[in-house]
């Protein structure tokens with residue numbers, strides 16, 4: 486297809502030194518199929534199904550330490566065995582010409598004793614516990630009372646992110662995405678609903694963002710700014726994490742990130758609206774998009790039309806798709822042809838099965 490005939494989502498884009506052939510990104514998706522916190526060989530098929538030449542994929546949240554988990558069977562990247570296990574998966578994506586970033590993550594208090602070494606308390610910015618929450622598949626998850634990190638312990642967690650980033654590069658990933666969204670540990674520090682500290686990591690906006698920015702700096706110093714992105718969700722309220730001034734928080738973060746020359750900022754939209762039976766993205770992120778110097782990625786609630794509009798109007802550079810990409814391994818092709826889409830099955834999102842709800846979503850030609 487000639488360049489000028491392509492829909493906006495299918496136009497090429499240069500992200501730093503990386504040439505992307507289109508703007509449709511695989512959003513990070515926890516799939517709970519990494520037994521014993523080790524990525525499994527069945528992930529080779531799952532990720533390669535969703536790979537296109539020149540397309541960007543972000544791997545599921547991957548733990549930076551043995552205290553990072555909050556869900557069953559999530560992968561880690563804090564030790565050699567885990568890094569080795571990622572290698573064939575990364576290779577499969579590269580063999581098809583994809584670009585693959587690893588989302589490095591720590592759940593903090595979004596966890597319970599069962600996921601912690603020796604059944605200890607999850608760690609957080611606070612002692613405040615999260616009440617039980619309903620998951621997308623309607624299951625309820627319970628949390629345990631967290632232990633508030635002492636100021637002396639904070640550098641250890643920052644170091645875990647740094648080592649995880651190093652391991653990700655050694656496993657072959659093109660870069661890492663620091664998980665600073667959805668109420669996990671970075672947000673537990675950033676947002677005033679969860680941070681009740683009285684030391685230099687609590688109180689003012691600058692203090693609350695210190696932990697996240699120290700992680701950014703440590704990771705960038707370790708692997709280089711051109712290989713680091715971050716995911717942020719100032720407008721979201723997942724896992725009891727919200728902020729009284731999300732716009733100020735988002736702006737402060739992107740302005741600070743500019744100083745580090747981070748490659749991309751991946752932001753979660755506010756709640757989608759339905760107007761005249763059509764979905765409409767509220768576009769809360771415009772001030773952050775304008776203030777940020779690097780590549781901007783948006784996610785949450787986008788479909789083909791809203792994604793095309795967002796790119797055409799300069800609201801974003803790239804659009805990450807979660808549920809649509811999960812259920813449609815050939816999403817870029819379907820968008821190109823404007824074909825019907827498979828629906829995702831909410832009951833198989835997090836089951837441990839290595840095939841069902843994972844690699845058995847049909848392609849167009851099936």
Ligand SMILES: Cc1cc2nc3c(=O)[nH]c(=O)nc-3n(C[C@H](O)[C@H](O)[C@H](O)COP(=O)(O)O)c2cc1C
Pocket residue numbers: 512513514515516545546588621664666667716753784785786787805806807808809834835
């Ligand atoms: C099954 C599932 C797992 C998810 N896991 C992660 C994750 O590991 N890391 C993350 O940042 N977001 C995660 N998300 C959020 C998605 O990346 C995405 O932001 C969300 O689904 C909204 O986009 P969508 O409307 O295109 O689905 C997950 C979402 C789903 C449905």
